[in-house]
Amino acid sequence: MVVATLRPRLEVADILRTHGAAYRARQPVSPEQAAVMRHLATCRTAALGGHVDSCAACGFLKVSYNSCRDRHCPKCQSARRAEWLEARLERLLPVEYFHVVFTLPKQLKALALKNRRVVYNLLFRAASQTLLQLAADPKRLGAQIGFTAVLHTWGQNLLFHPHLHCVVTGGGLSPDGTRWISARQGYLLPRKVLAKLFRGKFLAELRSAYRNNELRLSGSVESLADPAHFRELLTTLYRQNWVVYAKRPFGGAAQVYRYLGRYTHRVAISNARLVAMNEGRVRFRYRDYRDDSRTKEMTLSAEEFLRRFLLHVLPKRFVRIRHYGLLASRNVTTRLARCRQLLEEVNTTATLPETKSDENDLLTPEPQRCPRCQQRLQRWTWEAGSTPPMMLESYQCVPVLDSS
Numbered sequence: 274m275v276v277a278t279l280r281p282r283l284e285v286a287d288i289l290r291t292h293g294a295a296y297r298a299r300q301p302v303s304p305e306q307a308a309v310m311r312h313l314a315t316c317r318t319a320a321l322g323g324h325v326d327s328c329a330a331c332g333f334l335k336v337s338y339n340s341c342r343d344r345h346c347p348k349c350q351s352a353r354r355a356e357w358l359e360a361r362l363e364r365l366l367p368v369e370y371f372h373v374v375f376t377l378p379k380q381l382k383a384l385a386l387k388n389r390r391v392v393y394n395l396l397f398r399a400a401s402q403t404l405l406q407l408a409a410d411p412k413r414l415g416a417q418i419g420f421t422a423v424l425h426t427w428g429q430n431l432l433f434h435p436h437l438h439c440v441v442t443g444g445g446l447s448p449d450g451t452r453w454i455s456a457r458q459g460y461l462l463p464r465k466v467l468a469k470l471f472r473g474k475f476l477a478e479l480r481s482a483y484r485n486n487e488l489r490l491s492g493s494v495e496s497l498a499d500p501a502h503f504r505e506l507l508t509t510l511y512r513q514n515w516v517v518y519a520k521r522p523f524g525g526a527a528q529v530y531r532y533l534g535r536y537t538h539r540v541a542i543s544n545a546r547l548v549a550m551n552e553g554r555v556r557f558r559y560r561d562y563r564d565d566s567r568t569k570e571m572t573l574s575a576e577e578f579l580r581r582f583l584l585h586v587l588p589k590r591f592v593r594i595r596h597y598g599l600l601a602s603r604n605v606t607t608r609l610a611r612c613r614q615l616l617e618e619v620n621t622t623a624t625l626p627e628t629k630s631d632e633n634d635l636l637t638p639e640p641q642r643c644p645r646c647q648q649r650l651q652r653w654t655w656e657a658g659s660t661p662p663m664m665l666e667s668y669q670c671v672p673v674l675d676s677s
Contacts, residue, residue: 358534
């Protein structure tokens with residue numbers, strides 16, 4: 274009997290299985306974090322059930338375990354990413370796209386950690402209103418644009434770094450809906466004006482949340498419960514320059530599609546970046562953007578690694594990918610369709626390439642024939658919590674794939 278297995282490699286799940294219990298004994302975890310730890314530790318293990326593909330002719334067996342489907346799991350994003358991208362195809366326009374990143378100042382990190390849902394929503398609201406308002410200004414573009422915003426909360430070193438990636442159409446629909454207004458090549462909106470408007474909108478929303486008692490002010494931010502201290506924080510934030518980073522524009526729909534395929538369903542760290550785990554320490558690769566984006570290695574204690582990883586667990590049912598303007602759901606069949614009609618008069622639809630997913634995120638394709646003797650394989654399944662069939666002396670499972 275031959276059992277096919279995948280080559281073992283270090284995964285976040287291995288770190289959780291080895292050090293997760295000790296971490297929870299020493300550190301408090303939220304219900305969301307506890308659920309993520311449990312899901313990732315059991316992902317693609319016998320605990321979740323699975324299926325066996327077997328060959329009656331030569332005794333070949335291939336065991337596949339079920340996935341946890343948690344959005345924080347490095348192994349479970351490939352299928353979701355493919356489905357999401359397929360739905361985005363109809364929304365891509367044959368135009369230049371721009372990449373704008375909105376980042377919160379470091380003075381707000383402690384407050385954001387205590388109030389993830391509130392602060393993340395404020396970040397989406399302030400950034401989206403900034404882009405839509407400036408683009409609609411007749412002195413700027415004078416059109417309704419469309420964009421997709423994706424929340425990332427991490428840096429390469431896994432520290433807390435909340436920022437919003439926005440992929441923006443290089444132009445928009447005129448107010449009367451009769452023409453497409455293109456942005457200047459390589460230029461969308463002034464970065465400094467974006468930063469100032471974003472700062473004003475975010476702080477106005479933050480002040481409103483404070484007055485409405487929507488913020489939890491305890492622990493490291495307890496001092497902000499004093500209105501004087503909160504006003505002092507706002508004054509400091511108003512006086513400093515905020516970072517809105519405009520990256521080089523995408524050349525068209527094909528580049529946008531490839532970018533979205535890489536970034537929309539990314540988690541804090543992929544298994545491919547993990548190097549080693551030994552003696553209670555974890556080593557991983559990261560890119561140092563301060564040093565010409567060079568790839569380096571960092572070593573942390575397992576406890577510190579898990580602490581940083583769990584910083585990026587999202588609130589329950591929080592939506593981290595949102596669409597605005599022309600790309601909002603209510604506009605897809607109306608204004609967006611009108612834009613495509615106008616653009617087709619002068620452009621041809623861009624050919625979108627097939628995306629190449631990270632091999633570390635992919636399940637091995639289900640075999641239809643035995644790799645040894647090429648006979649049809651038979652599939653047996655088992656439920657979570659029951660004994661895998663290959664561990665029984667005789668299979669008692671019901672085949673779901675006929676070998677005939």
